Amino acid sequence: MRLPLKRISAVVRHGNLAARTATTTSRLPQATPIQAQQHQRSASRLASALHKVVDAMTAPLEKTPLNPAGTTEEKLIFAPPEDQYRKGALDREHLDPDPVIQFHKWFKEAQASTDQAEALTLSTAHLPSGRVSSRIVYMKELTHLGFVVYSNFATSQKAEDLRTNPHASLSFWWKELERQVRVEGVCERISKEESQAYFDTRGRGSRIGAWASKQSQVIESREVLEGWGKEKIEVPEYWGGLRIRPLRVEFWQGRESRLHDRFEYVRDTVDGEWRINRLSP
Structure with missing residues (x-):
């Protein structure tokens, strides 16, 4: 010592x-x-x-400040150094030329191996401040156009961010498979008809909840809330689907000794051709 x-x-x-x-x-x-x-x-x-x-x-050593502010909190190491990733490998010949098809392959395996494989972290950034905010949401649809989530677009933080900056990122983590997928792209609202089609599949309580998600707005009475369920409930104007059209998709497979396999698909526009690159771990 x-x-x-x-x-x-x-x-x-x-x-x-x-x-x-x-x-x-x-x-x-x-x-x-x-x-x-x-x-x-x-x-x-x-x-x-x-x-x-x-x-x-x-006697224990005196704590040493870790930053200029003079705080004395000790550095904590959470990951055991002997922890290794040994559940898979990823090579170029394993990849589909289309990242959406490749994602779908991995997603099906994740559904068979883990709970809530559709859970993801959606990150947005406000401009001009550059402030980033993240939240856990669920992927509800996947098409050749991109990844779709549903949300309130009137009062949420993500709505405020996207009004100033349409770019967002998604991150999926499937611990049981030691896999991660990162998506970066441009966001767009899907049509009201598409949102209504999904909205109609939700339970009555969830549909009413979408209307109630316009929090703190004045309503006349409790009967107004309960009356929404007595006839067809239309999708609220401020609620609907958000499609993230990918410009970059990275597939990460954990490997032993941190020599991970990483491949990225990149394109310059949402309708461009995909290029595939292997990345350093």
Whole structure:
């Protein structure tokens, strides 16, 4: 253990005291009663000094600030160093030329291996601040055009972000397969007809909930809420599907010793040709 300079000095002082006391005691002739008392006091001082030496050597180190703000929180390491990824591999010849088809292959395997394979992190960024916000949502549809989620587009943070910046990213993590997929692309609203078609598949409570998601707006009475379920419930104007049209899709397969397999599909426009690159781990 490496000790701070002040602690080393303290150890040296206590050690010198112990040494001098021990030397003096050993050179005394046969003790008189008074000398015996002095010897006893010397022995007590010696024991005390030795205890201080031991305490100084074994006491925990003072916490060292980890940042300029002067906080003293200790760094914590959460991942065990021996943890390894050994459940699969990914080679170029395994990949479909179309990332949507490749994703669908992986997604079917994830559905068979993990709960809520459709859960993803949707990240958006507000401009001009550049502030990023993320949330867990569910992928509801996947077509050759892209990935579709549903949400409130009037009052949510994502709606505010997308009004200033249409770009977003998705991240899927399937721990049981040691796989991750990242999608970067441009967002667009799907048509009201498409949103209504999905909306009609939801339960009555969920459809009413979509209307209630316009939180804090004034309504006349409780009967207004309950009356929505007595006839066809139209999809709210502020609620619907958001399609992320991919410009970049990365497939990540964990490998042993952190030598992961990573492949990216990239294109310059939402209708462009895909290029496939292997990336460094």
